[in-house]
Amino acid sequence: DADHIGYNRNFTIVDPGEQRTLMKRILKSLNLDPKKWNERTILGTISNAKNDLIDEVAYAAQAGDMYTQIVAKCYEAYQKELRQSEAVDFDDLIMLTLRLFDQHPDVLTYYQQKFQYIHV
Numbered sequence: 001d002a003d004h005i006g007y008n009r010n011f012t013i014v015d016p017g018e019q020r021t022l023m024k025r026i027l028k029s030l031n032l033d034p035k036k037w038n039e040r041t042i043l044g045t046i047s048n049a050k051n052d053l054i055d056e057v058a059y060a061a062q063a064g065d066m067y068t069q070i071v072a073k074c075y076e077a078y079q080k081e082l083r084q085s086e087a088v089d090f091d092d093l094i095m096l097t098l099r100l101f102d103q104h105p106d107v108l109t110y111y112q113q114k115f116q117y118i119h120v
Contacts, residue, residue, distance in 0.1 A: 002100075
């Protein structure tokens with residue numbers, strides 16, 4: 001049902017190693033010093049945002065200090081790269097599933113009737 005929220009049914013899931021490689025590339029493209037801006041730390045902040053159901057647009061809107069502004073730029077670039085690659089990370093699986101169910105009650109109803117529990 002990924003097509004309901006704009007994803008190809010054959011999307012891929014990036015693993016932590018692929019995430020770090022992608023973030024290193026993003027940091028380089030934004031001319032950020034990798035010694036000052038650690039890809040694991042930034043990915044951790046993005047993960048926390050996703051687990052709080054905060055997408056890149058909402059995160060950027062609330063970014064106040066320099067760190068959150070830098071993370072917002074990285075988050076936006078990260079999501080753009082994932083979308084272009086028809087990929088998601090593990091945190092997206094939860095956030096996008098909740099978005100799917102929220103935006104498409106018919107899909108939620110289908111899965112509620114099919115399964116007693118859904119573990120993502």
